[in-house]
Amino acid sequence: MLNRQQAPDFKQVSNIKFIHPQKQVLDNGVPVYTIYSGEQDLVRIEFIFDNVNWNLEKPLQAIAVSALINNGTNQLSAREIAEKIDFYGAFFQTEYVQDQSSVTLYTLNKHLHSVLPVVKDVLAESQFPQHELDIYIQNQKQKLQVNLKKNDILSRKEFANALFGDTAYGVNIKAAHYDALQREDLLDYFKAAYAPNNCTIVISGKFDDAGFKLLNDFFGRDWEKSDAIKNNFSFTPTEKKVLYTEKPDALQSAIRIGQLAINRKHEDFCGLQVLNTILGGYFGSRLMNNIREDKGYTYGIGSGISSLQQAGYLFIATEVGADVCSAALTEIYKEIELLKNEPVGAEELDLVRNYMLGSMLGSLENVFSHADKFKNIYFAGLDYDYYTRYIEKVKTITAEELLVMANKYLTTENFIEVVIGKK
């Protein structure tokens, strides 16, 4: 007779394999890291540039360049660029994040030679036509207006600004910043940042010697160098601040609280990730169990640690019913106090270890995810030993270490507390 009350046997994940990249260098010195897989006839090529020359007077320079880089070159109009990429079923994506800007091409192998020249044209000769800039300014200001009606977005902006002030990590973008955008500023930034000596190429998928030769033909020459200065910020530790914006009509309040912490380079980072997972890093976390599954105050609540190149921070975020906002805050702080005062029980800690190891294994599902894992360490100046240490720490961290960690990093007396809505 089948005993359905008895859980089947299981094993803790023991073997997690990381695919290391092969390094090559283009003729002009651009490093190329390739994670190879022959499973599908496709490839992803990422051109990654450090953000540079931070200028508070022009906080949108890098963001606007990233958005408009494919909107016209000397040879091609915005539409022609899009037509060429789309015709070959390729995808051209640009992304701006706090530390880097990237241009990513996804294509089937059979079309690589047709789409690479377009990417080269864009990266070396983008022109930022004035009429494209005008349309961008008009439409971005409208998007901003919509976003400013979203409590969650308001809480993110306010929280980042409280932690990071007027740096690229924290500046509060307003409509006037869009109005002030000048074509010359975009061209300057483009020349400074999108240069071979500021570029790293990360490739994942089916990419062989012929592919590399093609890449070298296009990007290994005829691409001007620059002398830009990589952004460099320093921050003072967070001090307690309560930032409340009342929205009389709000049905829900957005809560975002937290403080500066450490980034991936710090020896405590792996341990802090375990602590974060217990607090609010997975569906079974203490915050979810208490505030969603027990009290029903919210659709979701979570915590996270974010690792930037020059800072790290931890945060707890949720949207809760306006009538239970204060109660939710009380419960959040209660859960933090518990972590600081009582050791995590063995059963919970075992569960979290297994969950995190399974989650790490699952996050390596294809060649793109292996490349993402490489970028995490490479741009933090780390090597694959980081993952060995991470796995070891997840397997062996003790309740006592977590208690120390909680008291060191969850110092709520220094928290920034942002609430948008009603308390």
Add this chain to the structure above:
Amino acid sequence: MVDFNRFTLANGLKVLVHEDATTPMAVLNILYDVGARDEDPEKTGFAHLFEHLMFGGSINIPSYDEPLQRVGGENNAFTSNDITNYYITLPAENIETAFWLESDRMLSLAFSEKSLDTQRNVVSEEFKQRYLNQPYGDVWLKLRPLAYQKHAYRWATIGKELSHIENATMDDVKSFFKKHYTPQNAILVVGGNVKTADVKKLAEKWFEPIPAGEKYNRNLVQEDPQTEARKETVKANVPLNAIYMAFKMPGRLSGDYYAFDLLSDILSRGQSSRLYNSLLKEQQLFSDINAYISSSLDPGLFIIEGKLVKGITVEAAEKAIWAELEKLKTELVSETELTKVKNKVESVLVFSEMNLLDKAMNLAYYELLGDAAILNSETEEFLKVNAEDIKRISDETFNPKSSSTLYYLTEENA
């Protein structure tokens, strides 16, 4: 190409297996053939609320999530107007835990009052977070009842109103479970680093003892053909005027489905598309414009939506959309343009095979459509579409008399 093996258990549960030895993970995906369209019009939002309750413990296992997390797994689920889909990903060597958990809640839930109380609140907060406390968040709550008058698609999966969720009772929960959560109403897909023979043994062990239950025969009221233009204007505390246009189109199993999918791509896929270039870039009428299809099993909707540039009247914006639609009705799309959208579709299908969970979900969905093998012949179906097809379906579809138009205006504009 997504290979699979298939068998059916004695109780009617269909099982598909996709072997993929390149991953150390496994996925167990189960699709129940029930969605918001199967709800009582006075108890809407119930299929989705029920999905939440599926995580509140089953007859033999008090907690669903915890034992799964303990073996390194994760899970989630979603409800649409047509289906409810649950999935687990976990290290392949622990796959039996997924069978144990998933089969027990098909056997019977615990029907805990505490879980019902909590999830009523959680879903109410979800309703607020996603539909009520966002600019334009309630659009589908307005647009569905405008486009559908009889069919159950006239309400969204979240439900018509908060009170329907707040009033759900345990009796409702029990009868819904009995009616819809039976083996013959489900499709199980196991994918990843597994072998079909092992999956078969596990399926027979854990799922086959579950009673077949009664077959649910769907008999939905269908929509009458629409013969009059429908218009509605709402005003709300939003910063920009917006327009939403919905046209009736055939269901997912229609032979024309692929042509409709390509038609929406011609209009709005990427920065080379027609609406983006004509209406956003050249005429600068919209700051945001999109076209897409609802891909529903019963006759669905072809949607065009956009946010207007300040100073543009909604009438002028609507007229410009119609001008683009008229072009499709009178001029054949060029071979180049058609090839472009076909190439994109081909590429998307190849890239989608990178993801194990997507593959498993797709197999389950296509099996529901009639045969999982359809998944592997889709590219050919797209390639068959020609310029005349696009013109013909445009002509049949983009007719003012079968359109539903919603003006969503700022308060000062109303």
